[in-house]
Amino acid sequence: MTTSSPTVTEQMAALLERLTPHEGYNITGLADVRFLRSNRPLLRTPVLYEPGIVIVVQGRKRGYFGQDVYLYDAQHYLMVSVPVPFTMETDASESEPMMAIYIRLDFTLAADMMLELAKFGQTTATPPRSMMSSPMDETMRHSVLRFLQVMAEPRDAEILGPAMLREIYYRVLMGAQGAVLRSTLTLQGQFGKVAKALRKLHAEYDSHLDVSALAKEASMSLPSFYSHFRTVTDTSPIQYLKSMRLHQARLLMLRNNLTASAASRQVGYESVSQFSREFKRLFGLTPLSEVERMRKHFSMPAPVTASAFISSH
Known part of the structure; x- marks a missing residue:
């Protein structure tokens, strides 16, 4: 056989x-x-x-x-x-x-x-x-x-x-x-301009968001920038920044053993309670519960080399 x-x-x-x-x-x-x-x-x-x-x-x-x-x-x-x-x-x-x-x-x-x-x-x-x-x-x-x-x-x-x-x-x-x-x-046209602004946003995610500065980085008027940003990312600059900060805070708590308070400050939040509310809204669990879940079920080692972008992994 x-x-x-x-x-x-x-x-x-x-x-x-x-x-x-x-x-x-x-x-x-x-x-x-x-x-x-x-x-x-x-x-x-x-x-x-x-x-x-x-x-x-x-x-x-x-x-x-x-x-x-x-x-x-x-x-x-x-x-x-x-x-x-x-x-x-x-x-x-x-x-x-x-x-x-x-x-x-x-x-x-x-x-x-x-x-x-x-x-x-x-x-x-x-x-x-x-x-x-x-x-x-x-x-x-x-x-x-x-x-x-x-x-x-x-x-x-x-x-x-x-x-x-x-x-x-x-x-x-x-x-x-x-x-x-x-x-x-090739990053041509409006897509390329938004991509350039995204790179700046990822580099400065923990500072105050100045959408006008991002629009200037993209060489666009403010209304045009908002419109093209949503086309590329399916969200607004404010919501994008919020998502990026929360994902980064989760990684900081997971990899660096930071508390929710320390992680929230490091990613640019001024209010820990606001951070905790928005974290639970995004991930469905409190910061402590989410990090415990990840530690129990999912290995998330830091990349060998640093990246120019914030990510969820």
Whole structure:
């Protein structure tokens, strides 16, 4: 009796099973790559992803952004081009955990790749988007499998990992949503202006928000800035800042053992009671209860290198 060979997806799942000893985020040999594991379903919860690529190998995630639903599972991967707050839910169980690869976007690598592609006429005027879900075609699937095979061996990961990561970027930029992504990363037009303002907002999130200064940074009038900011982020500058501060405060309490009072001050709140009310409104639990829940169920180690963006992870 012959037994069938494992599929590419099954091989990827077996490799990630080894590479995700902890539920939550697992650090890897590459600074911008983490492996994610979840052993339980997660109802809709607020998240703030920094720009990056999420490749789900087993299980399923759904992201809700504005009126759109973004599916990312073994057949689709998610690309986030600017940091936007949205809600997300996960299908997972102990017997079939959700396992994924999270790659923080390296803008320099992406720009270099786009310059190379431009030599072959790969330019586009496609409208940019904040998020996009793309089909996981066979070419991409095999590239991801080779990437995981390399990452499973520490020496291979150090020597070959960066080249394999470059291959992943190439597949993404040439994939079904590649034209949209290439257009997005050029940061042209109103989208690019808002992206520039977002970078300033993330750098100065703990100070007083001056929307006029942000509009000036974006070279827009105030009404135009409000309108385009909402188009890109699906929220207002004030609500965006509030979400960013609360996500950062949660990480500070989780990773640095700060009290709610200390964390609220560090992210720019003047009132601890206001912070606690808004925290519970966003996450559904008090700061203490939410941090206890995260510590019990979800590993959230700090990234190997600092990021220019605040995020929920």
